[in-house]
Amino acid sequence: xxxxxxxxxxxxxxxxxxxxxxxxxxxxxxxxxxxxxxxxxxxxxxxxxxxxxxxxxxxxxxxxxxxxxxxxxxxxxxxxxxxxxxxxxxxxxxxxxxxxxxxxxxxxxxxxxxxxxxxxxxxxxxxxxxxxxxxxxxxxxxxxxxxxxxxxxxxxxxxxxxxxx
Amino acid sequence: xxxxxxxxxxxxxxxxxxxxxxxxxxxxxxxxxxxxxxxxxxxxxxxxxxxxxxxxxxxxxxxxxxxxxxxxxxxxxxxxxxxxxxxxxxxxxxxxxxxxxxxxxxxxxxxxxxxxxxxxxxxxxxxxxxxxxxxxxxxxxxxxxxxxxxxxxxxxxxxxxxxxxxxxxxxxxxxxxxxxxxxxxxxxxxxxxxxxxxxxxxxxxxxxxxxxxxxxxxxxxxxxxxxxxxxx
Numbered sequence: 001x002x003x004x005x006x007x008x009x010x011x012x013x014x015x016x017x018x019x020x021x022x023x024x025x026x027x028x029x030x031x032x033x034x035x036x037x038x039x040x041x042x043x044x045x046x047x048x049x050x051x052x053x054x055x056x057x058x059x060x061x062x063x064x065x066x067x068x069x070x071x072x073x074x075x076x077x078x079x080x081x082x083x084x085x086x087x088x089x090x091x092x093x094x095x096x097x098x099x100x101x102x103x104x105x106x107x108x109x110x111x112x113x114x115x116x117x118x119x120x121x122x123x124x125x126x127x128x129x130x131x132x133x134x135x136x137x138x139x140x141x142x143x144x145x146x147x148x149x150x151x152x153x154x155x156x157x158x159x160x161x162x163x164x165x
Numbered sequence: 166x167x168x169x170x171x172x173x174x175x176x177x178x179x180x181x182x183x184x185x186x187x188x189x190x191x192x193x194x195x196x197x198x199x200x201x202x203x204x205x206x207x208x209x210x211x212x213x214x215x216x217x218x219x220x221x222x223x224x225x226x227x228x229x230x231x232x233x234x235x236x237x238x239x240x241x242x243x244x245x246x247x248x249x250x251x252x253x254x255x256x257x258x259x260x261x262x263x264x265x266x267x268x269x270x271x272x273x274x275x276x277x278x279x280x281x282x283x284x285x286x287x288x289x290x291x292x293x294x295x296x297x298x299x300x301x302x303x304x305x306x307x308x309x310x311x312x313x314x315x316x317x318x319x320x321x322x323x324x325x326x327x328x329x330x331x332x333x334x335x336x337x338x339x340x341x342x343x344x345x346x347x348x349x350x351x352x353x354x355x356x357x358x359x360x361x362x363x364x365x366x367x368x369x370x371x372x373x374x375x376x377x378x379x380x381x382x383x384x385x386x387x388x389x390x391x392x393x394x395x396x397x
Binding site: 036042046048052054056058060075076079080084085086087108109110111113115116118120138140141142143 | 233234235236237238260261382384385386387388389390392393394396
């Protein structure tokens with residue numbers, strides 16, 4: 001390694017680190033899925049497997065008093081269950097890797113007679129001083145039921161890596 | 166000629182017997198007068214038909230139900246099971262709809278059980294009164310039997326030239342009798358077994374617009390598999 005390279009490597013690492021810090025969350029992509037680049041603005045992160053199993057994270061900035069975690073649990077549940085026609089298969093409380101409480105909802109849905117499953121996890125964090133607002137994290141995963149079952153270990157692992165800020 | 170006439174009348178109702186009265190149709194003692202009226206598999210159906218069209222309205226019940234469900238295949242199986250439990254049978258099964266026939270006296274309970282399989286978005290139940298048509302058919306059938314009997318008698322005594330015309334008329338009357346018997350058999354079947362058609366559809370998009378609270382957060386509508394799996 002020459003002098004020029006040795007100077008560039010830390011700089012590149014610094015840039016990469018800065019890019020990573022631009023997201024208020026961290027999630028690791030499991031083997032078998034690839035992270036997609038140039039996603040629509042609504043997705044802060046999206047990864048997909050060749051078989052069409054996808055994991056995505058959305059971040060919504062909320063103003064002060066724009067609902068607590070219970071409110072958004074209920075709102076998203078209503079949206080999926082009663083308006084989109086998804087069947088609620090189960091729900092449970094959970095925590096992110098860094099201890100932020102959240103809620104998980106598991107849904108089933110048929111498309112052209114083929115069963116799909118969809119999981120939505122909701123986390124809420126407060127931005128902290130000087131802001132009084134909060135951030136809502138929506139972590140979605142889903143795909144054809146059989147394929148999701150094959151990728152379940154990878155999806156579970158990705159869930160354990162999630163940190164929200 | 167007499168022999169020919171006898172041979173022709175053999176597969177039909179006995180000329181001596183009157184046309185089937187309503188009580189015969191309902192499976193009263195003595196049974197139907199014409200073998201063509203009742204095939205073996207119609208016996209069960211006839212038990213549910215009123216004894217006389219004059220004593221009770223002859224109603225054909227049909228139901229069309231649209232439902233939103235999670236797994237269409239499971240729901241189709243569920244509807245088929247309802248038919249079996251009610252002593253009915255499957256009529257038509259397609260990808261997202263199913264038609265079953267259930268005995269009339271199990272119609273209400275079958276509907277009740279089907280509606281528990283998902284969210285009912287549309288229900289259309291009809292009762293069609295066919296009493297007048299049935300009574301009219303009976304009267305016309307009685308006349309047709311009488312006409313056939315007279316023609317058969319005439320044929321036995323007719324000269325060759327007249328016999329050709331009589332046989333032609335006899336053929337026409339026989340055809341008419343068979344058509345009316347067929348129609349009456351169909352009506353009895355439709356009365357005895359109600360028809361229930363269930364279609365499975367996703368919830369209509371219009372219902373999304375009904376909620377003003379959720380529309381206040383447009384990003385909520387981008388949740389779900391549609392957007393998640395739509396990779397460009």
